[in-house]
Amino acid sequence: MPIRRTFTPLALATLMTCGGAHAQETYKLAYIDPLSGPFGNVGEIMLTHVAYAVDDLNNQGGALKGQIKLQLLQFDSKLSAQESQSAFQSAVDQGAKAIVTGGSGSSVVAALIQAANRWNQRNPGKEVLILNHSSIDPELTGKACSFWHFQTEANTAMKMKAIANFVKKTPEIRKTYLLNQDYAHGRQWASYGKQLFALARPDIQFVGEALHPIGRVKDFAPYVANIKAAGADSVITGNWGQDMTLLLKASAEAGENLRFFNHSAGSMPGTVAAVAATGTGQLTWVAEWHPGQAGTPQVDALAKAYKARTGKDFLSPRMDLTPRMLVAAIDKAGSTETVKVARALEDLTFDSTVGPVRMRAEDHQLLLPQVVNTIAPVDGKSVRVGWEGTRYGFRTEAAYSGNELAQGTECKMQRP
Template identity: 70%
Template sequence: MAAALMTGLLAAPQAGAADSSFKLAFIDPLSGPFASVGELMLAHVQFAVADINAKGGANAGAAGKVKLDLLQFDSKLSAQESQSALQSAIDQGARVIVTGGSGSTVVAALIDAAAKHNERNPDRQVIVLNHSSIDPDLTGRRCSFWHFQLEANTAMKMKALANTIKRTPEVKSAYLLNQDYAHGRQWAKYGQELVGLARPDVKFVGSDFHPIGRVKDFAPYLSKVKAAGADTLITGNWGQDMTLLLRAAADAGMNLRYYNHSAGAFPGTVTAMSLAKLGQLTWVAEWHPGQADTPKVDALAKAFKVKSGKDFLAPRIDMTPRFVAAAIEKAKSLEPIKIARAMEDLSFDTSVGPVRMRAEDHQLLLPQVVNTIAPVDGKAVKVGYEGTNWGFRTDAAFGGNELAQGTECKMVRP
């Protein structure tokens, strides 16, 4: 089963069925300030679904072989809009919801709504697969049987960064600047806790939160950073909130170190760094472009570029529909509850190596690579990105088991 995920999943449509497809629904931002992020995520999911279907679909055992059918909805970064989209997706027959790029507040609302729906409608249950929202509470005290986290959570990512900062004596004074919502507050919390444990000598000289997606000028925030004497920003910003922050810091002549969860995976970040020419942006993900010794991801990235015309940046998002197909094969069923049970403790091979979905809290144990956006030097950074002469330098790599944290999850199973 594991090898089938990357080399092809199965054969023909379900014979004799009224509907020979299994429906997934993508719910993420496709308009507004983070539309480019949502469109890139959608392209990853579309590519994986098309690849699975081109190779036959998913084998549901006695139910036959089915292809995946992807519906798409705009979350508009709104919990209310996302819940309306969820109901529309269910009404259209979707049984798996793919989300994560709308922020943890929106994703949490979707998870809660799905759980309530499933309790009332056992004949139309849905599973929520979260590819990018990394609030540890989603697999901790707010865990749900119907939710599966396919991205390393905040605590795992911050542990990888803290281990790297431990070996970076240049970091002496840190400022916490984050978006004012659940994820931003978690990034600040774990930043202070885990970096503080790794480097007790680091001084935390300030903390600020700003509205998500609404700040046009970060100069007032950066003036506080400068006045505090910080040399490092621990920021969970993403999308335009990251690029605008970088531009404002460059305009102010501030040469800061930034520690972030997935900045390089968002369009425009490398370009912003190349134009700024000041600062070092270090981030952590399961893979980065130009990473050495990653032939499976390299092949996937090349195929994705040819098919979509976009740069490939997130193996975990491509992995998400493949995870569904693997679970269908394991369950030998198209019933959501059986698929969800099959997902628990599911191990499978991916483009970034073998991974396992931890059963106790539904957290995927995914490897993480700490890397820094830097100029091409022909050695550590061999390839430019986004049409620039800047790319990614590998700083450290960690296995999923190395970063695994304890959990507060008290899973209630139906």
């Protein structure tokens, strides 16, 4: 059975708020992501973002003009499809109507979607939504799309298109190596990297490719040696968590000054510190926002309030907006009935802290902006804020709207 976690002070405050409102209904949503093991620190960061948004929503009255309060349950997925499915069953047994997930990887999220599909078919009137904030396999909103699943993060193809657009204007990138975790997302990051880099820059040479076990490599020196022997100047890698920080460490120890192209590792704990510790290498990544980004007053205000409340740095607008979009859909539907809420989420335009975003109805893919940025030394101009106690922060390279990055879809949505 999955471990049901002890609530953080923030999540506990949310529950206390709910418990004191006897005249109000309670809408339960469950957080299912890694809270232990090699990626437990990542899961805790994601949980704190979601819990903050839930608590803030409750402080504003919840949903349906104060009639509904939110209650956040939390479960440790242990980065396992089996554990996640057990957690799903525990969550629905406790009355959860929505699952917030994404940090366990696309294969685990796919298993949760399948569990929701089965449950919803067998239990009409007790349906459950899957709200996916971080697993970015395009298949989840493509061939494997589900009416019950909504993705609040740009998918792999969208992110790689943003990076490829930047690489098109970066002639010093000539020889690229592909090193990725051996699971669905890692293989897709490599595949889309090949396709979209080649379209953007037909002159780029792909000089090697390798996959490695996720979360199990302790020393990346042999992989870095192979990259060096191939003569690469850059690496397309979907690594995250300790797999990214250890790769950066090994590269620096080998004296390599490689450029790494990644999806979200810059926001993961320890990544900036790993770059700053050596002063070598460059990590270019893409997200809906990065700390210190100019011209983002709404995110800046949110980040300040979040830090004051949690004592932690704010990293991810999309995780914060996920429960907020859910409440907006409940308000739009005028109901907590899951089918009605799902229909309200379809084509919902939401004024997020990073600007208006839209949940595309045909495949349930959120269209939100993406900013390509590089970890670099603070210079007071292009890099304004140091991160993780270092003199390194984030330099904006390029920004694209969700519509600019939108891809076609093979989704053939089956609606109830």
